[in-house]
Amino acid sequence: MSETNSSSTDARRPRGILAPVLTPFHSDLSPDARRLARHCRWLLAHGCAALVPFGTTSEANSLSVEERESLLDAILEDGVPAGRLLPGTGACSLTDAVRLTTQAVRRGCAGALMLPPFYYKAVSEDGLFRFFAEAIERVGDARLQLYLYHFPQIAQVSFAPKLVERIFRAYPRTVVGMKDSSGDLGYTKTILGTLAGSGFDVFVGSERFLLAGMREGGAGCISATANVNAAAIDRLYRAWGSPEAERLQAEVNAVRGAVEKVPVIPALKAVVAHHAADPGWLPVRPPLVDLAPAQRDALLADLAALKLALPELRG
Amino acid sequence: MSETNSSSTDARRPRGILAPVLTPFHSDLSPDARRLARHCRWLLAHGCAALVPFGTTSEANSLSVEERESLLDAILEDGVPAGRLLPGTGACSLTDAVRLTTQAVRRGCAGALMLPPFYYKAVSEDGLFRFFAEAIERVGDARLQLYLYHFPQIAQVSFAPKLVERIFRAYPRTVVGMKDSSGDLGYTKTILGTLAGSGFDVFVGSERFLLAGMREGGAGCISATANVNAAAIDRLYRAWGSPEAERLQAEVNAVRGAVEKVPVIPALKAVVAHHAADPGWLPVRPPLVDLAPAQRDALLADLAALKLALPELRG
Numbered sequence: 001m002s003e004t005n006s007s008s009t010d011a012r013r014p015r016g017i018l019a020p021v022l023t024p025f026h027s028d029l030s031p032d033a034r035r036l037a038r039h040c041r042w043l044l045a046h047g048c049a050a051l052v053p054f055g056t057t058s059e060a061n062s063l064s065v066e067e068r069e070s071l072l073d074a075i076l077e078d079g080v081p082a083g084r085l086l087p088g089t090g091a092c093s094l095t096d097a098v099r100l101t102t103q104a105v106r107r108g109c110a111g112a113l114m115l116p117p118f119y120y121k122a123v124s125e126d127g128l129f130r131f132f133a134e135a136i137e138r139v140g141d142a143r144l145q146l147y148l149y150h151f152p153q154i155a156q157v158s159f160a161p162k163l164v165e166r167i168f169r170a171y172p173r174t175v176v177g178m179k180d181s182s183g184d185l186g187y188t189k190t191i192l193g194t195l196a197g198s199g200f201d202v203f204v205g206s207e208r209f210l211l212a213g214m215r216e217g218g219a220g221c222i223s224a225t226a227n228v229n230a231a232a233i234d235r236l237y238r239a240w241g242s243p244e245a246e247r248l249q250a251e252v253n254a255v256r257g258a259v260e261k262v263p264v265i266p267a268l269k270a271v272v273a274h275h276a277a278d279p280g281w282l283p284v285r286p287p288l289v290d291l292a293p294a295q296r297d298a299l300l301a302d303l304a305a306l307k308l309a310l311p312e313l314r315g
Numbered sequence: 316m317s318e319t320n321s322s323s324t325d326a327r328r329p330r331g332i333l334a335p336v337l338t339p340f341h342s343d344l345s346p347d348a349r350r351l352a353r354h355c356r357w358l359l360a361h362g363c364a365a366l367v368p369f370g371t372t373s374e375a376n377s378l379s380v381e382e383r384e385s386l387l388d389a390i391l392e393d394g395v396p397a398g399r400l401l402p403g404t405g406a407c408s409l410t411d412a413v414r415l416t417t418q419a420v421r422r423g424c425a426g427a428l429m430l431p432p433f434y435y436k437a438v439s440e441d442g443l444f445r446f447f448a449e450a451i452e453r454v455g456d457a458r459l460q461l462y463l464y465h466f467p468q469i470a471q472v473s474f475a476p477k478l479v480e481r482i483f484r485a486y487p488r489t490v491v492g493m494k495d496s497s498g499d500l501g502y503t504k505t506i507l508g509t510l511a512g513s514g515f516d517v518f519v520g521s522e523r524f525l526l527a528g529m530r531e532g533g534a535g536c537i538s539a540t541a542n543v544n545a546a547a548i549d550r551l552y553r554a555w556g557s558p559e560a561e562r563l564q565a566e567v568n569a570v571r572g573a574v575e576k577v578p579v580i581p582a583l584k585a586v587v588a589h590h591a592a593d594p595g596w597l598p599v600r601p602p603l604v605d606l607a608p609a610q611r612d613a614l615l616a617d618l619a620a621l622k623l624a625l626p627e628l629r630g
Contacts, residue, residue, distance in 0.1 A: 029409070029449075056434075061407040061434035061435075062407060062409065062434070062435075063408055064380065064411045064414070065379065065380070067408075092377060093376065093377050093379050093600075094344070094377065094600055094601060095378070095379045095382060096379045099379070117376075117602045119371075119376035119469065119470075120376075120377075120469065120602055121468070121469055121471070123602040123603065124602075126604050127602035127603055127604045128601075128602050130601040130604065131601035134344075134601055153436070154434065154435065154436055155434075156436070157602075285408075286409060286432070286442050286446035286449055287432045287435055287439075287443050287445070287446045287472075288435065288438065288442055289439055289441050289445065
């Protein structure tokens with residue numbers, strides 16, 4: 001089975017700023033659904049058009065499939081709207097990817113963001129195509145809106161432009177976009193040049209590339225730093241065609257630069273913990289480790305100097 | 316908690332040739348427990364001292380945790396002896412690794428072979444140490460015999476010698492050895508030079524390094540090709556100190572060289588399928604792909620020229 005093309009862009013698709021939502025853990029490292037739901041609501045109220053639970057920043061691959069399923073159900077029950085969620089559903093195992101994607105579709109999620117299977121390296125284009133084709137066929141649901149997750153530095157398995165086009169051409173109503181975390185604007189341009197005209201939405205993986213991406217026809221960004229700076233990134237998104245754009249880009253770059261001086265995931269948890277006055281946000285699962293106190297102090301001082309504001313996070 | 320050292324080598328620990336057992340799939344790509352159990356029995360009768368279900372060659376990371384659990388239970392029920400199994404129990408998620416390792420220990424397996432968490436790259440030594448320490452503490456069973464699985468080319472996350480020593484020194488009665496698939500004899504020598512005297516068993520990851528490894532104090536090899544050539548590799552293992560060793564090494568290298576001309580996992584499945592007269596062995600899960608017919612024909616011709624024999628595999 002493959003699908004007939006449909007070149008119209010679906011108005012319900014998210015555009016703008018998406019956060020790969022940090023996953024809070026209890027002190028025993030079990031996932032904390034209550035804090036997660038609260039953070040989701042805060043993000044949606046402060047600049048995020050939609051959310052990606054279970055991205056790289058979410059430590060998704062440090063969670064079991066059951067933990068991911070339970071967390072998604074818990075935040076939906078807690079009132080986070082499914083229509084604004086694009087959960088990460090990728091896995092090395094086809095059966096896991098199908099199970100997680102099926103759950104996302106059945107719960108009414110706006111889409112699903114799928115990593116390639118990332119254990120075997122140097123796999124063939126045919127093998128990766130077959131993985132995605134099997135996954136789509138096995139989910140077997142016309143509601144599925146699939147986004148490909150390209151992050152070659154971490155996954156090590158990447159989406160060559162030819163592969164992206166092949167998957168899109170085979171399933172044009174299902175495969176509707178990608179997150180491009182390559183940091184390679186040449187790659188972004190190649191994908192947008194080939195597919196943006198067909199309604200394929202490309203989100204850059206860092207706000208550093210937001211303005212450049214929007215100028216090439218991008219759809220926004222899905223960025224770790226959106227966990228703490230979505231409002232400012234969203235201002236850039238809305239003003240990308242205006243004379244203010246370069247200044248807004250420089251401002252969000254400065255915050256990103258401060259965060260990137262240290263490991264980003266524990267850094268973002270430290271920032272949320274500080275602004276929420278809630279040390280319960282700090283734990284990360286191994287193999288990640290907490291920031292050293294000196295790293296944390298320097299980070300918070302840098303961000304204070306940049307006047308980073310996280311209104312209403314406390315309480 | 317950490318453990319007191321015990322430098323005596325346990326006589327019950329496996330040594331010699333271990334196969335990371337191929338996982339057969341039905342045509343719908345579901346795991347085939349019956350064919351797997353039959354292959355395990357055949358391998359134990361034809362040169363393997365023990366077996367590693369759920370290694371890289373087993374497509375373990377293309378299976379869900381439940382599929383791995385069910386397959387292990389099924390082959391044990393089918394009579395494969397737990398005391399000769401070292402299942403692969405590594406996972407990116409601590410909770411998955413603990414669950415799989417706990418099952419292996421409770422079923423009486425001889426040990427467990429654990430990959431590092433392999434999603435995040437460039438993680439710290441502290442983070443990896445914490446992952447293994449947490450896993451060992453959470454399994455919390457004095458019967459656990461843990462082997463570290465070093466495969467930097469595929470996992471991309473590797474065990475620096477300092478990390479191996481740190482994990483071993485913290486849990487010397489639990490962490491009893493490793494599989495070294497680096498193909499880097501300098502690394503193997505470093506580990507053996509530091510730890511072999513403490514009863515730490517190093518299995519090289521390819522029979523190409525078996526003779527060199529044995530000369531440095533190694534314990535044997537855990538090699539993909541043992542799925543089809545264990546008897547010959549075992550002859551080399553038993554004769555490594557004899558004048559015949561170099562000739563036997565050259566013979567097993569020739570078979571390995573033929574297999575390595577094409578992707579190894581589908582190649583080994585094709586060889587088993589051919590000798591068992593059972594095309595049910597052929598399917599691989601994506602992202603792997605079957606050999607092309609011409610590749611398969613060339614491989615079988617090469618192995619026939621080398622007089623590879625797989626007695627009693629048929630039927």
